[in-house]
Structure formats: C-alpha cells, structure tokens
Amino acid sequence: MPAINGKQYLERMDQLHPDVWMKGEKISGKLSQHPVYKGAMQSKASLYDTQVHPDFYKKMTFTSPTSNERVGLSFLQPRTKEDLQARRYMIKTWAKKTAGMMGRTPDYLNTALMTFAASATILREQGDEFCQNLLNIYEDAREKDLSFTHSFINPQVNRSTNFQELSSQPIAAKITEKTADGLIVNGARMLATQGGMTDEVFILPTGKTDDYAFCFSIPTDAEGIKFICRESFYQDDSQFNYPLSSRFDEMDTMIVFHNVVVPWERVIFYHRNDLAHQLFARSSFTPQALHQVIIRQITKTEFLIGLAQKMVTVLNVTEYHHIQEKISEMIIGLETMKALLDRSELEAKEDEWGTMVPYVHSLFVASNIFPKLYPRMIEIIQLIGAGGMVAIPSEEDFASSLVSEIDHFCQGYACDAETKTKLFRLAWDLTMSSFGTRQTQYERYFFGDPERLTSTLYQGYPREEYISDVETFLEQNREEA
Numbered sequence: 001m002p003a004i005n006g007k008q009y010l011e012r013m014d015q016l017h018p019d020v021w022m023k024g025e026k027i028s029g030k031l032s033q034h035p036v037y038k039g040a041m042q043s044k045a046s047l048y049d050t051q052v053h054p055d056f057y058k059k060m061t062f063t064s065p066t067s068n069e070r071v072g073l074s075f076l077q078p079r080t081k082e083d084l085q086a087r088r089y090m091i092k093t094w095a096k097k098t099a100g101m102m103g104r105t106p107d108y109l110n111t112a113l114m115t116f117a118a119s120a121t122i123l124r125e126q127g128d129e130f131c132q133n134l135l136n137i138y139e140d141a142r143e144k145d146l147s148f149t150h151s152f153i154n155p156q157v158n159r160s161t162n163f164q165e166l167s168s169q170p171i172a173a174k175i176t177e178k179t180a181d182g183l184i185v186n187g188a189r190m191l192a193t194q195g196g197m198t199d200e201v202f203i204l205p206t207g208k209t210d211d212y213a214f215c216f217s218i219p220t221d222a223e224g225i226k227f228i229c230r231e232s233f234y235q236d237d238s239q240f241n242y243p244l245s246s247r248f249d250e251m252d253t254m255i256v257f258h259n260v261v262v263p264w265e266r267v268i269f270y271h272r273n274d275l276a277h278q279l280f281a282r283s284s285f286t287p288q289a290l291h292q293v294i295i296r297q298i299t300k301t302e303f304l305i306g307l308a309q310k311m312v313t314v315l316n317v318t319e320y321h322h323i324q325e326k327i328s329e330m331i332i333g334l335e336t337m338k339a340l341l342d343r344s345e346l347e348a349k350e351d352e353w354g355t356m357v358p359y360v361h362s363l364f365v366a367s368n369i370f371p372k373l374y375p376r377m378i379e380i381i382q383l384i385g386a387g388g389m390v391a392i393p394s395e396e397d398f399a400s401s402l403v404s405e406i407d408h409f410c411q412g413y414a415c416d417a418e419t420k421t422k423l424f425r426l427a428w429d430l431t432m433s434s435f436g437t438r439q440t441q442y443e444r445y446f447f448g449d450p451e452r453l454t455s456t457l458y459q460g461y462p463r464e465e466y467i468s469d470v471e472t473f474l475e476q477n478r479e480e481a
Contacts, residue, residue, distance in 0.1 A: 002069035003061045004145040005052045006045030013041065013197060016221045020196040020253075022229040031196055036232040039247045040102070041197050047094050047105060048145070060090050067143055074107035074292075075142040077118045078356040084291070084345050087111075091295040100300025101248040103293075103442060104193040109148035109202060111292045112285055113138050116268070118355045119283035126269045134268045137217050141200075148217070149197075151189035151255055152204035173203070173257050174211050175270060182263040183216070183270060188256045195227040195253030196220060205276035213273035216262045224260035227253040233435040240395035243426045245435035284355050287344070290363035293447065294341050297370050301334045304377045307427060311384050314420055316413035326380045333373040340366040364457045371450045374443040378431045385427050392424045393417070 004012075010032050020027045027034055032041045051060035051072060061070040073090040076083060094105050117138035123131040140146065154172035170176065170187035177184035189203065201220055205213045218225070233249045235242045269275045280286065308327060317323050340362045347359035382389060397406050398418060412420035430436045447453060 002064075002067075002145075003051050003072045004048050006042075006047075006049040009045050009048045009147075010041065012199065016199075016219070018196040018221045018227060019225060020227045020229065022232065027196075035237070036229070036234050036249075037197055037251060039234065039237070039245075040194070040250050043098055043102065043247050044105070044147075044194075044197070047097055050093060050097060051090075056093060059086070060093065062086075064143060066139060069143070071142050072106070072110060072145050074110035075114055075138075077114055078288075079350075079354055080356055081345060081348055084348055084356055084358060087291070088295055088341075088345070091292050092299060095296040095299035098248055099244070099303040100296050100298075101244055101439065102250055103296065103446060104149070104250055105296075106145075106147040108289070108292055109150055110141070111288050112150070113141055113148070113202070115283045115285040115288045115355070116279060118353050119279065119351075121353075122278050122282060123269055123275065126272055126275060129264075130267065130269050133265055137266070137268070144199075146199040147194075148200045148202045149192045149194045149220070149253075150202040150204060151192045152206045153190040154206050154212070155188050155190055155254070172207070172212060173255075175214055176259075179261075182261050183214070183267060185257045185260045185262055188254055190254050192227065192253045192255045193250050195229070195251060195255060197251070201225065201255065205273070208273065210271045210273050213276040214270040215268040215276070215279075216266050216270075217268070218260070218262055218266050222260060224258040226256040226258065228256060229253050231434075233433065233438060235433075238395050240422060241425055242429055242433070242435075243422070244429040245433060249435055282352075284351055284357040287358045287360040287363055288355075290360065290367055290447070291341075291344065291358045294337065294344075294363055294366045294370075297366075297374075297443070298334065298337050298341060301330070301337060301373070301377065304381065304430075305330050305334060307423075307430070308377075308381050308384055310423055311381070311427060314412040314415055314423060315384070315388070317384070323384065326383065330377050330380060333369070333377070336369060337366050337373075340369075361457070361461050364453070364460070367447050368450070368453050368457055371444045371446070371453070375440050378436070378440055381427055382431050385424060385431075388424055389428055389432060392428055393421050 013032050014030045016031075018031065020031060022036065031037045050056055057070070060073055062073050062076050063069070064071045073087060076087060078084045078087055091107050094107055098105065117135055120131045120134045123134060141148070173185055173187035173189045175183050176186045189206075192201065198220055200217050201222075202217045203215060205215055207213070230252050232251065233245050235245060237246055239246050269279075305327070308330060312318055312323055312327065344358035344360070344362040347362070348356050349359070351357050393406050393410055397403070398421075406421075407417045410417035410421060412423075428436075430439070444450065
C-alpha cells in the first residue's frame with residue numbers, strides 16, 4: 001500500500017475498536033464521529049490528503065526501497081543534506097496545515113521510528129531477532145503509512161530522584177511476566193497524545209532501571225489496552241467561535257495496561273537499560289526529532305506573528321513604539337529559531353550508519369529558547385488585544401436580531417465587525433481558552449523539563465576549543481612578561 005489519503009486513514013481508524021474512556025464512560029461507536037475526536041481526526045486526514053495531492057505528491061513522498069511504491073517522506077532516512085532539506089519541506093508543509101498547533105502529526109513518530117531503525121544493529125546485543133523486529137515494524141509502518149501514539153512518562157506518583165515503586169500492583173507500566181507468546185505488561189503510562197486515533201501504540205523506555213527499560217509497538221486496539229482521556233477542550237463544531245479547538249484539539253490520554261500480551265515479534269528490547277541508553281545516545285533520535293519539532297515551532301511562530309500584526313492593523317495601533325517593540329521581539333525570536341535550524345542543516349554530518357544528522361547543539365539551543373519564547377508571544381497577543389479580548393461577540397449574535405448593533409459597535413479600523421470578531425475569537429482561542437492554555441503548557445514541556453534541557457545543553461555543548469584559546473592567551477601573556 002502506498003502513501004494513504006485522508007479517506008483511507010479515517011476508514012482504517014473506523015475499523016479499529018480501541019477502548020477509550022472519557023469522564024467515566026466508554027466511548028462507543030466510531031471514534032472519528034465522536035465530537036471530541038472528530039475535529040482532530042479530520043485535520044489529520046487533511047494532512048494525508050495533502051501528501052497525495054498532485055501539487056505536493058512528489059515532494060511529500062519518496063520511492064520505497066522494497067515495494068517501489070511512493071511512501072511518506074517522514075519515513076526517509078536522510079543520507080545527504082539535500083535529503084534533510086526535503087524532509088524540512090515535507091514537515092513544514094504539514095505544519096502549515098495546522099498552524100503548528102498539532103504537536104503529534106504523524107511525521108513526529110515516523111521520524112523517531114526511522115532513527116531507531118537506522119541504528120537497529122545496536123539491538124543485536126539482546127539478540128538478532130530483536131534487531132529484525134525493529135526493522136520489520138519500521139518497514140511495515142512505512143509501507144502501510146501507519147501512525148503512532150507513544151509514551152515514555154510514568155504516572156506522577158513521586159517525582160523525587162530516589163523514588164522506587166513498592167506497590168504490589170504496578171503503577172508505572174512494567175513487565176510482570178514472560179511467556180512463550182510474549183511479554184505480559186501491567187500498569188500505566190501518561191501523556192499519550194492522540195491516544196485512540198492512531199494505528200499503533202509505541203512504548204519507549206523510562207526510568208533508570210531495567211524494570212522500566214523496554215520498548216515495543218502494538219495495535220491501538222490490542223486486548224487489555226485502555227485509554228483514559230483528560231477533559232476535552234472541545235466546545236462545539238463552530239469554526240467561527242472556536243477556530244482552533246474545533247479542529248486541532250489533540251486528546252491527551254493515560255494508557256492503562258491490563259495483562260496486555262506483547263507478542264515477541266513486537267518487542268524491540270526489554271530489561272536492558274544499557275540498550276535503552278545506547279539507542280538514544282548513539283542513534284540520531286534526538287537531533288532528527290528536534291529537527292522536526294523546531295520546524296513545527298517555527299511555523300507556529302510565523303502564524304503568531306501574522307496574527308499579532310493583523311490585530312495591530314485592525315486596531316490601528318502601528319504608530320505606538322511599545323507595539324513596534326513587541327512585534328520586533330517576536331520577529332527576533334523567529335529569526336533566531338530559523339538561523340539555528342539553518343545552522344543545524346549546514347553543519348550536518350553522517351553518523352556511523354550513514355544517516356545525515358543535523359547539528360544537535362544548534363537544535364538544543366532552539367529547544368531551550370522556545371519554551372520561554374512561546375509564553376511571551378502569547379502574552380504579547382493578549383496585551384495587543386487588551387480589553388477587546390474579554391467580551392467578543394459570537395457567531396450566533398450575527399445570526400440574530402442584534403446583528404445591526406453588533407455590526408455598528410464591534411467594527412474595526414477599515415474592517416467590518418464580522419472580520420474583527422473572527423480575528424479576536426482566533427486570538428482568544430489561542431491565548432485564553434482551555435485549548436490555548438494547554439498549548440502554552442505543552443510548548444513549555446514539549447521536550448522535557450526546561451531545567452533539564454538547560455542542563456543537557458550545558459553538559460553536552462563542546463567548548464574545549466574556547467577554553468584552549470583562553471589558556472593559550474594566558475600563556476602568551478606569561479611569555480611576554
């Protein structure tokens with residue numbers, strides 16, 4: 001099967017029967033028709049439609065090395081800088097379709113799976129069959145254009161560094177038994193975004209002990225898997241009133257495993273914390289995943305700047321210096337992120353498996369900037385909107401007897417009331433709705449705790465040459481004296 005379209009994605013999801021719960025009740029019927037899931041699933045379907053559209057097909061797909069079919073470009077192992085740029089175009093195209101609001105578009109996990117498969121030989125320490133399992137899972141995903149949710153976070157029972165779970169019934173998901181058929185898994189994992197609306201669940205290792213060092217992929221509707229949803233941020237289908245949350249609210253779920261059998265052919269490794277460390281440290285997972293994330297975040301920043309500037313124009317406040325300063329602050333952030341992304345591609349190098357890997361330190365800098373940049377841009381949009389963000393008409397007002405008053409009192413500078421209202425409802429949905437506040441928290445912690453990100457940058461950034469320059473300078477001073 002080549003790269004799929006949106007209709008094929010929705011049909012495939014409708015054939016699954018995942019165990020999804022919301023507010024204490026199991027969701028019955030087709031998930032794609034449920035109000036809480038429908039908008040995000042239709043938006044995801046539009047991404048698949050884009051990749052097979054005649055205008056994008058050749059740039060969004062590549063020829064499979066096994067089937068000779070055109071498959072999704074996010075599965076491509078980049079071997080040249082041109083391949084990296086091709087991936088960038090593909091990722092950017094999908095990100096623009098959602099204004100960067102969907103953090104778990106299929107290219108994110110497709111990229112992760114590609115990086116692991118490229119370095120699959122690491123797993124031979126556990127056994128050749130596990131190496132082959134990973135390659136088979138990757139090739140199956142590539143040829144069928146599968147999508148994944150994932151999790152590598154344990155429930156937040158105790159976040160102290162020395163916590164050890166002592167419960168007789170597992171809280172964090174762990175392997176409780178090995179059988180001839182496979183591994184038996186019990187417990188829970190957090191923050192599986194898009195839980196229930198993907199083909200598969202990809203479980204990554206977590207923790208620092210062998211008990212939690214395992215990796216596998218199984219179908220979303222495998223027996224014993226349950227998805228427990230957070231409260232939905234969906235309000236209703238009105239794209240006028242809720243232009244973002246009606247389309248892009250990716251449900252976050254907790255995955256609960258009740259005696260789930262993971263067949264041996266779906267196991268990538270288990271009880272090997274050393275392999276977990278090697279797979280992340282030696283593979284190109286971090287730089288390639290960051291490359292995808294930063295492209296999306298740049299696209300999102302461009303959208304925020306466009307929104308902020310449109311609000312400035314509608315309110316006719318361009319002349320104010322503090323407004324110019326705020327927009328310039330957003331522009332500086334954008335151009336910094338773009339420059340760091342460009343440098344990551346310019347300084348890309350081949351790894352030991354022939355993968356062209358972006359320069360990770362530039363991407364780490366970008367990933368440290370954005371968690372601070374994004375909340376500030378949200379604040380700037382709130383400040384530009386000021387009191388106008390508080391009381392905004394609705395779509396229903398324009399369809400009522402109030403329309404003449406709304407048209408008169410809610411108009412903007414050189415635009416009618418409906419245009420201004422649509423703009424301000426967009427700004428509200430982005431910055432002040434439950435959807436918008438989730439977006440801010442999501443970007444703050446997208447790649448982990450900000451303090452850990454700075455620590456990773458500090459510990460990993462190469463600066464020996466700079467230290468040597470200082471030592472040489474001091475030595476020269478000593479000789480001249």
